[in-house]
Amino acid sequence: MNLQAPQNLLWFLPLAGIIVLLYMLRMRRQEKVVPAAFLWPKQVEEVRANSLIQKLKFSWLMVLQLLALAILVLILARPQQEETGLTGELTVFVLDRSATMSATDISPNRFSSAKQFIKSALQATKPGDKTALVVAGSETRVLFPLGRDRAQQERLLDDLTPSDAVGNVEEGLRLAAALVGGEDNGRIVLVSDGASGNIDQVSLGKAEFVYQMVGKSSENLAITALGVGEGAEGKSAFVSVRNEGEEDATATLNLYSDGRLISSEKLTLDPNRPFGKTFSVPSTSRLLRAELETNDFLASDNSRVALVDPALNLRVLLVSPGNIFLERALALDPRVTLDRSEQVPQSELPGSGTSQYSLVVFDGVPEVPVKAPGVLNFASPGETSIVRATGQVERPRFVSQEEIPLFEGVDLGNVTVQMAQRTSLRPGAKSVALGSNGALVAVKEGARRAIYVSFAPFSSDFPLDASFPIFISNSLDFLAGAVESNQIVTTPGRSLALASDRPLDLVDSQGVSRRFEPLAGSVTLQGIDRIGEYLIRGGDQEKRLIVTSAVTEKGIAPNSRLDLATGTARAVESPTRFTDLWRPFIFLVLVVLSFEWWLFARKS
Amino acid sequence: MAVTLLGLAPEELRVIEGLSLQPRQHSAGSVQGERLTQKRGISIDFRDFREYSEGDDLRHLDWNILARHETPILKTHRDEEDLTLTLAIDCSASMAYGSPSKFELAQRISLALGFVALQAGDAVSFIPLRTERLRPTTFRGRPGLVRFAQGVTQLKTDSQSFDLSAELKRISHLKMKRGITAIITDALHPEFLVSLRTLSRKDHEVWVIQILSQEELQPNLEGDLSLVDCETGEAVEITINRESLKRYQENLRSLTDGIKSQCLALGGRSLTTPSHTHLVSLIRDTFLREKWLA
Incomplete structure (x- = not known):
């Protein structure tokens, strides 16, 4: 037992002093004339005092009152008892749903064990305890809020499935802290393997943090990279494999081109040395798949898929001081791998070598010459821009837009622009949307393609319009060559935006179908967090969606120490909780006071 | 209740009409x-x-x-030969207690016993026990009835403190005629039993009629009190609780039992009655049933 507010024990001294003083006061007795006083015994019990001080006499009543006071003061000091258990009075579980939680180093796997941990903890909660569960996967959500409906909570927990997506434990802890961080008796229990790294940017407020680690082994092989490049001898694929364990491991690496095995190699992998090799790829190849045959603990990172056509895999550099709308719209496109910078890296400036980016987006940073074949510019003119800015126009009037693929699903007539640049076209550029300021949107085709939008997203309500991500997607199509494909490769947990006026059905390899409704000419596919092949069906069109692993985590090695903003948290062997002990003490006070009253009544 | 010249109600007179005192032992007048x-x-x-x-x-x-x-x-x-009834009435301040007061019942009992004696031809010697230390007055025959009644009814309780025990000892030294000495008192004096023994004489039968108020029989007191004796002024600090009440009852019982055994030893009679007892009931249920009168 410990005391949460031991300073309150000091109250005993003045209060006990008052009680003792009352017993030291001399009693003033009421006089009563009786016929015969000699029959009455001289029996004095001074139980009330209201007069002058006298010598303190022993009294059981005083002892009992002091005892009751001592217990009450002890209650004020908030005694607590340590008990074994994961939960407290207000507990938020944060369940790590990242890909590494599917590792089978503990039976049946880490995720199931974590669920079982939480389920046992829920069953061991006390009737007054409130619990909530935050799932920290590719998206963070509250599976059930703070409550006491254990049956419902266990049912929701049972229905929870693992994910192959990268988890965001930090965001889960942040959400948990929002739930109980302000409570004195709050407790956050993270059930995780700790593989996602440190979480030192999270403040948990006043909540107590308990880290329950799952997993015990780091033995795992992973395909960390599969890329396609074009060299002098044609297309080639680069495969990288990493041994995340501590001992040498063997595996067979198979490489498939459109389903046909084109290479197989037996590997012996050193834990400290990543394996990397380049393979020749047939010129007709469209889809590459690398697979590892091994008996490691995590299967999801043993295969990886890549599209051979670079147009279907766009690496985009956003040069901007920060524009959340643009970042989201770009990230929505399944082809995009996005990097953001406030200035163009030196390696992307014209010079020797080729660009590693398919296109560069300028927003709020003046355009400079780049090696990338495509440029999308939002009101950030430079020397190499396809338009020349000659001034500014407030609230330009929309005049017209051409019916081209770039504006498919986009109507700029509905966009309100607060401020736009007055522009004049440079040679090779053409206006595709016209306003009272000149070209609202201009494009340039050729080997190097460019799109210039003469107003910044923040100077209009365009980013708030549903057509904005469609415009971005259309722009990517234009700048990447507008290659149509019926194959999409993405990673788990990412959302996909597809242009469609009809509902789309997502069918997994088991034949289970999910329907997604269109909104403003676009369908957003969400919650695809398992690796595998899917079919997207809508009307008479059908696309193949391949979800491949995204190994960005630091292996599956469980981490027993987590660095928090407030210090390092260690995984607990036997989690304990402190429970307030006031109930038995209140009962004890009542017993003492009852006994004191009985004694008083008996004496009086 | 209408009261006759003799200080008693007509119905009370009817009950005692024709009765005579019945001493347990023969006494010659x-x-x-x-x-x-x-x-x-x-x-x-x-x-x-x-x-x-x-x-x-x-x-x-x-x-x-x-x-x-x-x-x-x-x-x-x-x-x-005749019989002399010596009536000693306790006029101490404590007799004024009770509702009705103990003294009131003492007067009525005195009147009743005196009437019985006088109408039966016995003599009545009347001694008020009070500070003044009065000498006994003797009444005989029916002519003495009215004067006896007047003497009793005009009695008042004593406002001053006096020693009841000493009064009893004084009586024992008086030259009294043979017969019955009836002491009508509350006996609330620590030396009462001792002084009662001094009344032991061969030619005297001692009757003690102890009258106690309801407050004395069942005290309705509680808490921390200073009990002041109405006669001596002595104060006793006490916490009235179950224990002290129990000890009070024991002391009271010891006193009444002591009177009873003392009287028996002296060949006399005793009774203890509450002050609210009806005289007719007392005569019928005690005096007649226990053959004090016949």
Whole structure:
């Protein structure tokens, strides 16, 4: 037992002093004339005092009152008892749903064990305890809020499935802290393997943090990279494999081109040395798949898929001081791998070598010459821009837009622009949307393609319009060559935006179908967090969606120490909780006071 | 309740009409009376002379002596001896307690016993126990009834403190005629039992009629009190609780039991009655049933 507010024990001294003083006061007795006083015994019990001080006499009543006071003061000091258990009075579980939680180093796997941990903890909660569960996967959500409906909570927990997506434990802890961080008796229990790294940017407020680690082994092989490049001898694929364990491991690496095995190699992998090799790829190849045959603990990172056509895999550099709308719209496109910078890296400036980016987006940073074949510019003119800015126009009037693929699903007539640049076209550029300021949107085709939008997203309500991500997607199509494909490769947990006026059905390899409704000419596919092949069906069109692993985590090695903003948290062997002990003490006070009253009544 | 000249209600008088005192042992009177003695004898047998006292039957007056010496002397005969009832009424301040007061019942009992004695031809000697230390007044015959009644009803309780025990000892030293000494008191004096023994005389039967108020029998007190004796002024600091009440009852019971056993030892009688007892009930249920009167 410990005391949460031991300073309150000091109250005993003045209060006990008052009680003792009352017993030291001399009693003033009421006089009563009786016929015969000699029959009455001289029996004095001074139980009330209201007069002058006298010598303190022993009294059981005083002892009992002091005892009751001592217990009450002890209650004020908030005694607590340590008990074994994961939960407290207000507990938020944060369940790590990242890909590494599917590792089978503990039976049946880490995720199931974590669920079982939480389920046992829920069953061991006390009737007054409130619990909530935050799932920290590719998206963070509250599976059930703070409550006491254990049956419902266990049912929701049972229905929870693992994910192959990268988890965001930090965001889960942040959400948990929002739930109980302000409570004195709050407790956050993270059930995780700790593989996602440190979480030192999270403040948990006043909540107590308990880290329950799952997993015990780091033995795992992973395909960390599969890329396609074009060299002098044609297309080639680069495969990288990493041994995340501590001992040498063997595996067979198979490489498939459109389903046909084109290479197989037996590997012996050193834990400290990543394996990397380049393979020749047939010129007709469209889809590459690398697979590892091994008996490691995590299967999801043993295969990886890549599209051979670079147009279907766009690496985009956003040069901007920060524009959340643009970042989201770009990230929505399944082809995009996005990097953001406030200035163009030196390696992307014209010079020797080729660009590693398919296109560069300028927003709020003046355009400079780049090696990338495509440029999308939002009101950030430079020397190499396809338009020349000659001034500014407030609230330009929309005049017209051409019916081209770039504006498919986009109507700029509905966009309100607060401020736009007055522009004049440079040679090779053409206006595709016209306003009272000149070209609202201009494009340039050729080997190097460019799109210039003469107003910044923040100077209009365009980013708030549903057509904005469609415009971005259309722009990517234009700048990447507008290659149509019926194959999409993405990673788990990412959302996909597809242009469609009809509902789309997502069918997994088991034949289970999910329907997604269109909104403003676009369908957003969400919650695809398992690796595998899917079919997207809508009307008479059908696309193949391949979800491949995204190994960005630091292996599956469980981490027993987590660095928090407030210090390092260690995984607990036997989690304990402190429970307030006031109930038995209140009962004890009542017993003492009852006994004191009985004694008083008996004496009086 | 209507009260007659004799201080008692008509219904009370009806109950005691024709009754006589029934001592447990024979006591011979000193004067001629109407009470038949247990002894055999002839009614004309001369026994003794004695001075005339008010109320005596003039037929027994010795006219010769009166003529010679001008002193009224009565002749008494052995078979017609009388009984003297000495009534000692406690007039201490404690007798004023109760509702009705103990003294009120004491007066009525005195009147009743005196009426019974006088109407039966016995003498009544009346001694108020109070500070003034009065000498006994003797009444005889029916003519003495009214004066006896007046004397009793005019009595008041004493406001000053006096020693009841000392009064009893004084009585024991008085030259009294043989008969019954009835002490009507609450007996609330620590030395009462001791002084009661001093009344032990061969020719006297002691009757003690103890009257206690309801407050004394069942005290309705609680808490921390300073109990002040109404007579002595002595104060006792006390916490009234179950224990002290129990000890009070024990002390009271010890006193009443002591009176009872003392009276039995002296060949007398005793009773303890609450002050609210109805006189008629007391006469019927105690005096008649236990043959104090017949």
